[in-house]
Amino acid sequence: MVERQSNDPDLDAIFGALAHPTRRTLIEQLAGGPKSVGDLAEPHDVSLAAVSKHLQVLEDAGLIEVEQDGRVRRCYLDATPLSDVFGWLTRYRVFWEDRFDALADHLEDEDQ
Amino acid sequence: MVERQSNDPDLDAIFGALAHPTRRTLIEQLAGGPKSVGDLAEPHDVSLAAVSKHLQVLEDAGLIEVEQDGRVRRCYLDATPLSDVFGWLTRYRVFWEDRFDALADHLEDEDQ
Numbered sequence: 001m002v003e004r005q006s007n008d009p010d011l012d013a014i015f016g017a018l019a020h021p022t023r024r025t026l027i028e029q030l031a032g033g034p035k036s037v038g039d040l041a042e043p044h045d046v047s048l049a050a051v052s053k054h055l056q057v058l059e060d061a062g063l064i065e066v067e068q069d070g071r072v073r074r075c076y077l078d079a080t081p082l083s084d085v086f087g088w089l090t091r092y093r094v095f096w097e098d099r100f101d102a103l104a105d106h107l108e109d110e111d112q
Numbered sequence: 113m114v115e116r117q118s119n120d121p122d123l124d125a126i127f128g129a130l131a132h133p134t135r136r137t138l139i140e141q142l143a144g145g146p147k148s149v150g151d152l153a154e155p156h157d158v159s160l161a162a163v164s165k166h167l168q169v170l171e172d173a174g175l176i177e178v179e180q181d182g183r184v185r186r187c188y189l190d191a192t193p194l195s196d197v198f199g200w201l202t203r204y205r206v207f208w209e210d211r212f213d214a215l216a217d218h219l220e221d222e223d224q
Contacts, residue, residue, distance in 0.1 A: 012131050019127035024200075031204065079207035086201050086208075088136075092143065093198070095191035 010062070011088060014081045017061035022046070023054050030064060030077035037066075037073045122174070123200060126193045129173035134158070135166045142176060142189035149178075149185045 017023055022044060029040055041051040055075060058064045065076045129135055134156060141152055153163040167187060170176045177188045 011136065012133060015127050015131035019124050019131055021124060024123065027204070031207065077207060078211070079204045080211055082201055082204050083208040083212075085197070086205070089194055089198050089201065092139070092191045092194050095143065095189060096195040096198075099190070099192055100195075 010081065010084060013061040014063065014085055017057050017063055018085075020054065020057075022051070023058055026051075026054060026058060026075075027063060027077060030075055034074050034076045036069075037075065040075060122193065122196060125173040126175065126197055129169050129175055130197075132166065132169075134163070135170055138163075138166060138170060138187075139175060139189060142187055146186050146188045149187065152187060 018027075025044070026040055029035060029043075037048070037052060037055065040055070041048045044051055055064065055066065059066055062081045063078060065078055067074050067076070130139075137156070138152055141147060141155075149160070149164060149167065152167070153160045156163055167176065167178065171178055174193045175190060177190055179186050179188070
């Protein structure tokens with residue numbers, strides 16, 4: 001058996017949460033500062049219930065925190081799980097950099 | 113409406129492909145060099161058909177290339193889509209760095 005990383009279950013949830021354009025847009029909206037669920041839902045062309053479901057996926061992945069503030073549910077971005085993704089990715093950085101270098105060399109050869 | 117990035121459909125496929133531990137392990141295996149489908153499947157405790165399905169998801173996301181080499185299907189890692197994820201992530205780097213800085217400050221204050 002191939003050894004599994006101990007943080008794999010979190011990466012499943014984080015990558016899964018990021019695999020939807022609405023959820024990435026919600027992250028982008030929250031990068032501007034905390035917002036209520038209503039404010040977050042406003043620019044989206046889907047129901048408040050659908051947005052709440054997406055927010056739940058983000059919360060389960062640890063990407064947002066939701067606090068009850070009187071009658072308002074206020075959402076905060078927590079980018080910490082993105083640093084786990086970043087850590088996972090950096091292992092492969094050499095592979096895409098090698099690929100881009102090879103492409104640059106190829107284009108240079110064509111110019112000569 | 114919130115403006116969508118033109119590369120969003122690809123990010124959906126890439127993040128979705130990365131949201132499974134078997135597929136991340138397959139990427140890790142291919143980082144060691146090209147491998148046949150049989151060799152890739154060997155350490156996994158699932159059927160060859162299940163591994164082939166995971167490889168198809170990776171291929172659809174552009175993360176691997178599959179070439180027929182006689183009777184053997186050989187897989188190659190293509191890390192280029194990971195650079196798209198990296199690009200998306202770096203926009204949020206300041207957020208987790210700020211968070212880690214705040215945590216470090218907090219721990220420093222506790223020490224004093």
